[in-house]
Amino acid sequence: MKKTPLNPLHRELNARMVDFGGWDMPVQYSGVIEEHLAVRQAAGLFDVSHMGEIEVTGPGALAFIQHLTINDAAKLADNQIQYSAFCYPEGGVVDDVTLYRFNETRFLFCVNASNTDKDFAWMQQVLSESAMADVTLNNRSAEFAQIALQGPKAEEILSRLTDVLLADIVYYHFHEGVVAGVKMIISRTGYTGEDGFELYLPASAAVEVWRQLMATGAPHGLLPIGLGARDTLRLEKGYALYGHELSRDISPLEAGLAWITKLDKHDFVGKAALVKQKADGVQRRRIGLVMQERGVPREGYPIFDGDREVGVVTSGTMSPTLKVGIALALVEPAAAGIDNELQVAIRNRRMGAKVVRPPFVP
Amino acid sequence: MEFPEELKYTEEHEWVMVEEELAVVGITDFAQDSLGDVVFVELPEVGTFLEAGKAFGVVESVKAVSDIYAPISGTVEEINDDLVEAPEIINTSPYEDGWMIKIRMADAGDADNLMDAEAYQALIAEES
Numbered sequence: 001m002k003k004t005p006l007n008p009l010h011r012e013l014n015a016r017m018v019d020f021g022g023w024d025m026p027v028q029y030s031g032v033i034e035e036h037l038a039v040r041q042a043a044g045l046f047d048v049s050h051m052g053e054i055e056v057t058g059p060g061a062l063a064f065i066q067h068l069t070i071n072d073a074a075k076l077a078d079n080q081i082q083y084s085a086f087c088y089p090e091g092g093v094v095d096d097v098t099l100y101r102f103n104e105t106r107f108l109f110c111v112n113a114s115n116t117d118k119d120f121a122w123m124q125q126v127l128s129e130s131a132m133a134d135v136t137l138n139n140r141s142a143e144f145a146q147i148a149l150q151g152p153k154a155e156e157i158l159s160r161l162t163d164v165l166l167a168d169i170v171y172y173h174f175h176e177g178v179v180a181g182v183k184m185i186i187s188r189t190g191y192t193g194e195d196g197f198e199l200y201l202p203a204s205a206a207v208e209v210w211r212q213l214m215a216t217g218a219p220h221g222l223l224p225i226g227l228g229a230r231d232t233l234r235l236e237k238g239y240a241l242y243g244h245e246l247s248r249d250i251s252p253l254e255a256g257l258a259w260i261t262k263l264d265k266h267d268f269v270g271k272a273a274l275v276k277q278k279a280d281g282v283q284r285r286r287i288g289l290v291m292q293e294r295g296v297p298r299e300g301y302p303i304f305d306g307d308r309e310v311g312v313v314t315s316g317t318m319s320p321t322l323k324v325g326i327a328l329a330l331v332e333p334a335a336a337g338i339d340n341e342l343q344v345a346i347r348n349r350r351m352g353a354k355v356v357r358p359p360f361v362p
Numbered sequence: 363m364e365f366p367e368e369l370k371y372t373e374e375h376e377w378v379m380v381e382e383e384l385a386v387v388g389i390t391d392f393a394q395d396s397l398g399d400v401v402f403v404e405l406p407e408v409g410t411f412l413e414a415g416k417a418f419g420v421v422e423s424v425k426a427v428s429d430i431y432a433p434i435s436g437t438v439e440e441i442n443d444d445l446v447e448a449p450e451i452i453n454t455s456p457y458e459d460g461w462m463i464k465i466r467m468a469d470a471g472d473a474d475n476l477m478d479a480e481a482y483q484a485l486i487a488e489e490s
Contacts, residue, residue: 031398032398032424033401033424231425295402296401318401347404
C-alpha cells in the first residue's frame with residue numbers, strides 16, 4: 001500500500017488504518033462522531049496527501065483546459081479556484097476536480113486520490129487526440145503533501161502560524177505564502193462545508209507542519225480527523241463523492257452538477273452527449289433523503305414510491321449532527337419532487353423517507 | 363479490553379449472563395471497539411423465538427451493518443429500550459447498561475457449551 005508522508009504520525013496516534021484506493025489511511029482516531037462534531041464546533045486536521053496534483057502549463061494551457069473540462073475556466077482570475085469535472089465523450093464522469101489558476105499559463109488540478117493515475121492518463125490522451133500545442137502536463141502528486149484544517153476555529157488557529165492576512169483570502173481563492181516557516185499554497189476550500197483551508201506543501205515538510213498545527217490548535221479543540229468523519233461531514237452538506245454520486249455511468253446533469261456544466265461555452269469532451277441529454281431530459285436525478293422512520297439508509301439500498309422501484313441510494317449514513325438517517329440517491333425525475341414521500345428498502349422492510357434539497361445541515 | 367470472568371462468550375463476539383432460566387445477551391468490549399461508534403440497533407420483538415446460531419438483529423456503526431447472532435435458543439423475554447434512543451450505550455457500557463435482550467432459554471444446559479472468559483480472550487488474541 002502507498003503511504004503519505006504523515007503515515008508515521010497516524011500510527012503514533014494509534015489511528016485505525018484502512019486501505020483506501022491503495023493508500024494506507026486513517027479511518028478514525030478517537031471516533032467518527034467525536035471527530036465529526038469537533039469539525040462542526042471547533043476544528044479538525046485532515047491528512048489528504050493522497051489526493052493528486054496535476055499541473056498544466058504553457059501558452060496553450062487555458063485553451064486545453066477549456067476543451068478538457070465542463071466548467072468555464074475562462075472565468076477564473078489569478079489565484080481563483082473552480083470546481084469542475086472531466087467527462088467521457090458519452091457524458092459520464094472521469095473525475096470531479098478543483099482547478100487552480102496561478103496565471104494565464106499556469107494551472108493546477110487537484111484530483112481524487114483513487115483516480116490520479118487514471119486522470120493523468122486521460123489528460124494525456126485528450127491532449128494527444130486534440131493535437132493542441134504549447135501545453136505541458138506534469139503529475140506532481142508525489143511532490144505535494146496536503147493538509148486540510150477545517151472548522152469555525154480554523155482561521156484563528158492558522159493565523160498563529162503565519163503573517164499572511166487570512167481574512168483577505170476569500171472562499172475559493174488561494175494565496176502562496178509562508179506557514180510555520182514553510183512556503184505553501186493556502187487555499188480557502190474544503191470538503192466539510194465549514195470555513196477552512198487546504199494547505200499544499202512540500203512532502204518533506206508535512207510532518208513538522210502537522211505537529212505545529214496540532215500543538216497550536218489543540219487548546220482550541222483541534223482534533224485529527226479520519227476518513228470516516230470526512231465522509232459523514234461531506235454527506236451532511238450534500239457534496240458528491242466519485243464512485244457514489246459520480247461515475248462513468250452517471251453524468252453531471254444526473255448528479256446535480258448542472259451548475260458547473262457550461263453547455264454554452266465552446267466545445268469540450270462530452271459536450272455533445274450532455275447537450276443531447278439536457279434536450280431529451282435526464283432519466284435519473286440526484287436527490288437528498290431524510291428518513292422519517294428509524295433506520296440507516298446505505299449505498300445500494302433500493303428506493304420505492306409505493307410499489308414502484310424508482311431508484312437507489314448512492315451514499316447514506318446516520319447524520320452525527322441531526323441524529324437521523326440521511327442519504328443522497330438517484331431516482332426517476334417523477335419521484336424527485338421536494339417533500340415527496342418515498343420508501344427506502346432496509347433489509348426486509350420499507351421505511352419512510354422524505355425528499356429534500358441538500359444540504360442536510362445548513 | 364475487558365473480559366468479565368462471570369460471563370460466557372461466543373465466537374461471534376456476543377456475551378451471555380445466565381440468570382436462572384433467563385440469558386442476558388449483549389456484544390463484547392472487543393466487538394464494540396471494532397465497530398466504532400454505534401448509531402443504530404435493531405432488536406427482535408418480545409415473544410420472538412430465536413434459534414441458536416441464527417442472526418436475531420443488527421447493530422450499526424457509522425460505516426457498517428453487523429448481524430448479531432443468538433448464542434442459544436429461546437424466546438425473547440425483554441429487550442433494552444434504552445438502546446433505541448441511545449445506541450452509543452453499547453460503546454460506553456457493553457456488558458452492563460448496553461445489554462440487548464433477555465432470552466428465556468429453551469434448554470438451561472445450552473449456556474454450558476459457550477466459551478469462558480479465558481477461551482474468548484485466547485480467540486481474540488488469535489484473530490488479532
